[in-house]
Amino acid sequence: MRLILLAGFLGSGKTTILLPMAGALIEQSSKVVIIENEMGEIGIDGSYLAREGLQVQELFGGCICCTLSVGLVESIDKIEGLYHPEVIVVEATGIARPGDLKKTIFQYNKCIEKIDTVTVVDAQRYEVLRHALAPLFEAQIDAADIVVLNKIDTIDGQAVRDISTDIGLINPDAKLHTVSMDESSGFEALLRDVL
């Protein structure tokens, strides 16, 4: 079974990307289940995705890369047993370290054969977050197979190039996509890579 791990800091646009991405996977006839993790005690995004018709398992009140890691492992096993999906998409909290998540899943969930990590980065707040939360920010980019620089409509072309260079220095192996979900630009190319 394939697992897509959607990571990236709070407010970067993970849920906004997840909705059409899951839709495209379903259109490809893939059986898809979403695991939605939220730090807060109340699930907000999970109910939004469920209302859009997606199969969603919520884990809230903690982060799946540490306090809820057991819950994640159990959820994947449970989903595998109940639904036999072809793809599980895990939307991590904005403070999760995807590298830790990958290790945990590969160690305990033998049904997962492949993990693709997609890290979403907020172009609008890049400079602020890059400096204020450097260790977490870099860890999220460093663990990615694909980095999505989202909200590029909020900055100019030179800033997009500067940020792209910086991301390349943190993770030279990741494929970078620059997108604006608000303006529907760049998403199709991202989708081709993810699918």
Added chain:
Amino acid sequence: MTHEHTYETASAFAGQRHLSFLEPMPIANIKEAISNLVLELTRALEVQGCTIIGHIKGRVDAGSSGSLFFNTTQFAVAPRFRGELQEPVLRAELAINIIVYGVTEAQIDRAFENSLRLILVVP
């Protein structure tokens, strides 16, 4: 698993409130009230030393009349909405999740309660 988590400096708060209106509330008014609530909340948090809004996201659930979702990551910027409500809305459940840096959970709690009182006239 143990590791040093940078979110140790972040504070998380979740709140829920029942909203009831004396007469059916137009959707535009509900959106305006939520916008004002979030603007007041971010203002109060910033005054108290909040440095970064991880996110403020919430839901107004009006049952069969639908749900309105809102979120922001910025100070002094009205939230973005998605989802849909249909009139008439006489009552709804407000749920909110807040993750911010630079203030304590107790400070968020107070800021949320004060903002609710100011904007939504909660008894």
